[in-house]
Amino acid sequence: MSTESLFKPFQLKTLNLRNRLVMAPMTRSFSPGGVPTPEVAAYYQKRAEGEVGLILSEGTVIDRPSSSNDANIPHFYGQEALAGWQQVIDQVHAGGGQMGPQIWHMGIMDNHHSGWVPPVPFEGPSGLNRPGFSNGSTMTQEDIENTILAFGQAAASAKKAGFDCVEIHGAHGYLIDQFFWESTNLRTDVYGGKTLAERTRFATDVIREVRRQVGDDFAVIIRLSQFKPSAYTNKLATTPQEMDSWLQPLVEAGVDILHCSQRRFWEPEFEGSDLNFAGWAKKLTGKPTITVGSVGLTGDFFGAFAGESSQPSSLDELSRRMDRGDFDLVAVGRPLLADPNWVTKIKTGRTSELKGFTKEALGELVMD
Numbered sequence: 493m494s495t496e497s498l499f500k501p502f503q504l505k506t507l508n509l510r511n512r513l514v515m516a517p518m519t520r521s522f523s524p525g526g527v528p529t530p531e532v533a534a535y536y537q538k539r540a541e542g543e544v545g546l547i548l549s550e551g552t553v554i555d556r557p558s559s560s561n562d563a564n565i566p567h568f569y570g571q572e573a574l575a576g577w578q579q580v581i582d583q584v585h586a587g588g589g590q591m592g593p594q595i596w597h598m599g600i601m602d603n604h605h606s607g608w609v610p611p612v613p614f615e616g617p618s619g620l621n622r623p624g625f626s627n628g629s630t631m632t633q634e635d636i637e638n639t640i641l642a643f644g645q646a647a648a649s650a651k652k653a654g655f656d657c658v659e660i661h662g663a664h665g666y667l668i669d670q671f672f673w674e675s676t677n678l679r680t681d682v683y684g685g686k687t688l689a690e691r692t693r694f695a696t697d698v699i700r701e702v703r704r705q706v707g708d709d710f711a712v713i714i715r716l717s718q719f720k721p722s723a724y725t726n727k728l729a730t731t732p733q734e735m736d737s738w739l740q741p742l743v744e745a746g747v748d749i750l751h752c753s754q755r756r757f758w759e760p761e762f763e764g765s766d767l768n769f770a771g772w773a774k775k776l777t778g779k780p781t782i783t784v785g786s787v788g789l790t791g792d793f794f795g796a797f798a799g800e801s802s803q804p805s806s807l808d809e810l811s812r813r814m815d816r817g818d819f820d821l822v823a824v825g826r827p828l829l830a831d832p833n834w835v836t837k838i839k840t841g842r843t844s845e846l847k848g849f850t851k852e853a854l855g856e857l858v859m860d
């Protein structure tokens with residue numbers, strides 16, 4: 493089956509992409525003290541030279557004292573870290589690519605295995621990371637306001653540095669998702685509520701502030717997931733109607749693209765249709781969507797964290813859905829972590845040269 497539809501250009505506001513393939517955001521923890529190094533810049537430049545359409549950075553944390561649980565995860569604030577990011581975007585542009593940072597606040601976390609802890613306790617909607625596990629404080633109104641501002645400032649810094657878009661990390665059980673989930677958001681103020689629609693308030697405030705700080709013409713993406721690492725099979729929205737009540741407020745607040753995270757892109761979201769999460773999100777909102785999850789690989793990314801390898805697999809099912817118009821863009825994680833030239837190899841049909849993914853690739857910034 494042809495992969496032609498993956499190689500059509502895509503244009504939206506500040507995005508002028510040469511193809512539909514997006515590098516998924518992947519935490520690498522190679523930025524000591526929160527500062528991206530020249531090696532980090534070279535790693536992203538290699539993916540740009542390898543013809544990735546849009547690069548989304550690893551999650552990079554906003555200016556809150558406990559937004560991170562790991563000293564080697566990059567900051568997106570402060571002179572030194574932003575100078576590191578300036579190098580990254582300049583080299584990505586020199587390599588012919590486009591890029592946006594994934595701005596992130598982790599919320600309530602487990603302590604990192606390194607033993608490093610932030611200077612103040614983790615913060616979240618109700619101090620909970622998952623039912624029965626609390627490890628930090630409940631955010632006050634002032635904490636919430638300052639966090640919303642910090643997301644906006646990070647987005648403004650991205651625009652100022654010349655990044656082509658920004659992605660807000662609203663997925664995978666981190667801060668914004670802790671507000672979405674009824675099990676971690678027990679608040680009784682405007683940021684809580686019985687319905688998922690009510691619990692979008694924090695996310696919509698973040699989006700509005702980001703939009704206010706970057707203006708109308710800058711592309712803003714939000715990443716969302718139904719699952720969390722602590723609840724693989726969780727669904728925030730259990731019906732299309734509930735999904736609509738979740739996504740519409742985000743769109744009204746000003747996001748341009750919905751990045752719909754799944755472990756396996758081919759899994760249907762609801763019974764009675766083969767549409768996946770990105771398919772439903774596009775159908776319900778009319779907005780462009782990004783799909784993701786085991787594209788071109790046999791195993792999923794939770795397996796990767798458990799040390800499993802994955803072999804290359806066919807892109808036929810992906811192309812079938814793309815040709816049908818289910819989604820607009822396709823994010824690829826581990827194949828691009830392991831091989832900067834994955835896109836070029838797909839484009840030129842050099843499938844026998846695809847590497848798959850092995851756990852060794854996690855231990856370094858693979859350059860070729």
Ligand SMILES: Cc1cc2nc3c(=O)[nH]c(=O)nc-3n(C[C@H](O)[C@H](O)[C@H](O)COP(=O)(O)O)c2cc1C
Binds near residue numbers: 715786825
């Ligand atoms: C090492 C690694 C780090 C990741 N870090 C992030 C992250 O910082 N932010 C995020 O939204 N997802 C993160 N993910 C999830 C990926 O973006 C992607 O959704 C997932 O790997 C599925 O895509 P794949 O099957 O193509 O690898 C990470 C995945 C991996 C393997």
